[in-house]
Amino acid sequence: MTGQTQRRRAPGEVPRPADPTAPPPFLDLDDLEERARGLLDPAVFDYYAGGAGTETSLAEAPVAWRTWRLRPRVLRGVTATTATTLLGTEVATPVGVAPWAYQSMAHPDGELATARGAAAAGALLCVSTSATHTVEEVAAATGSPAWFQLYAQHSPAHTDDLARRAGDAGYRALVLTVDLPVLGRRHRDLRNDFALPAGLRMANHPAPDDRPPLAANESPGWVLADVGRFAEVSGLPVVVKGVLRGDDAVACVQAGASAVWVSAHGGRQVDLVVPSAHALPEVVDAVRGETAPDGSDVEVYADGGVRTGSDALVALALGARAVFLGRPTAWGLTCGGADGVAGVLTGLTGELAHTMTLCGVASPAEVTPDLVTRYGWTSR
Template identity: 35%
Template sequence: MSPITHIEDLRVLAQRRVPRMFYDYADSGSWTESTYRANEADFQAIKLRQRVAVNMENRSTRTTMVGVDTAMPVALAPTGLTGMQHADGEILAARAAEAFGVPFTLSTMSICSIEDVAAHTKAPLWFQLYVMRDRDFIERLIERAKAARCGALMLTLDLQILGQRHKDIKNGLSAPPKPTLANLINLATKPRWCLGMLGTKRRQFGNIVGHVKGVADMSSLSSWTAQQFDPALNWGDVEWIKNRWGGKLILKGILDPEDARLARDSGADALIVSNHGGRQLDGAPSSISALPAIAEAVGSRIEVWMDGGIRSGQDVLKAVALGARGTLIGRAFLYGLGALGEAGVSKCLELIQKELELTMAFCGHTDIRRVDRGILLPPHGAAPPAGPLPVRAYG
């Protein structure tokens, strides 16, 4: 195997090793996928300001996210079905994140349960919560997160209803997956994945199956989940969850400055500028293009993070320059997991940190906490100003 030098190498390898329905689940967007593509493409339009003859010794990417020390301003995002990219995927990703020194977030729709991941790690994981109509189940989930010593609760606000993802329908992705001839033929070409899944007992939604009345296996799960995402979710529910949880609260799915101000006023500790990886409203702005106006709208009263389209350390640096205190990666670490398991997630983090550190130095900085808009060139090749760029340079 040739050396792995960037995230694209991991993506190509994951595409070869992961069954099509699960690879496509992770690597797709809704409808025309225009927002999914824009999340990556819009980073490329942002140009960096190179500086020379600057002391580049003693470089540091260390920072904090909601008070947690991190090796770099990156956390692993909550991603559903992670344990179908690789057997025991959530446990492996959490262990890699812990060893590297960045936070890991477990999805409500994970394969490994909260208890599974907590038992295999020492660092407190973060738990992502979807609001369901079954409030008793939500209360029990929150209590389980407390019992597992989760360090923060991440409440997703942009999945009250599901955007349509064409690939999932065409691939017959369901719970349980449809054993079509095409899927069976595809599985036959993924022996490494199949052996891994045969060797684990974790093949169901661990946070749900056995914890909900009437949901004892995957066959009964589909009808339950189809009815459970709550279209009536509102800011009153956010307050209820905040009080019920009582710990650090992160609100995920903010794209509009007005919603950002509501998130700030809710008393949450952080908000995440996110369009759900382009998987919900197709035609919504990319996360990086929405970031500057949101950072300006809320000031320093709440930490602003972003996710969507990050595939490199340069992307992380650009997000920080435009006002993000932290970032989250989803597909990037899933590619590593699908490609090489735990070692692949570690490799993903190593690649991002190395590129972040070197690019930061090329831009004249040695401490990620001191990076600002001054490292960016204004659009259209204009001469850079003497000081930091205005907030809306890339708004």
């Protein structure tokens, strides 16, 4: 160079792209969230991003995965692959899409785009009851295995009908979300007086004119007996989502669940709740030796604050069969539609494969508990 002095980069400094507005050349979920914030109505962003109460549980969820440390194996000569099975269904990755509501607020194609993105990544998709497209429409849009998530809502008859429709539409499992007997107090939504934007609909809910009178509209809370009953109604294996205790996990399995899903509902229900990263070992230990209705081992899944491939590998080492992403797929959908969702899933799966290779692990089946050790609270 002539007349100029080239600045030497500090050790570990990532070079800035020529275009500072361009996405980084790696999966940067913080950057993706900020880009999504700029594209969404502020009330919609708060609906997706916010949590219950003081949002302590929301903030702690990602940090909790960092309280574990990996113990790499060396001289294994492996290059990792991520293919696995979930309830017997083959998938390309143990990173799936968690159910989240009202996706057409993020992108005009909503759940249809998310379904296409999940299929492109070879990932399992879990579709929310509170979708803006019907059970059948989303099933027809995806070439990827899908599960349907069910809430107790409106009348028991309508909820049972949704379960039947999920079975008829080809979903592979029914996911009962059981941590929502009442809606969490989400201060951002209360402050914004949040409502579904005009022109969008809750496609799986009855039309207003078809809803029963208010007194008949109140569904009683589910009990353990409903687990087996919904398996019969839908003809599908049942996954119970929202489990944070070992004794609850065992009770769900003994009531007919094929799998349990460790989840704090994205920090949107109970504030100060134990993070999934800390609840997971107790749940895995409790169901060890229990059998699913088909005689197989009980599978355990987790969500809540998984943001990197290292987080996902920690979860697998703690006994999760798979992890599911909520907000990261919302930001991907907002910024890039189906391609954005696929980018998040393939990006995090790539990080997982890379970390597995560095840790001497060839496949998810080879991940064992001795790959992690408990560390301590961290500021990041």
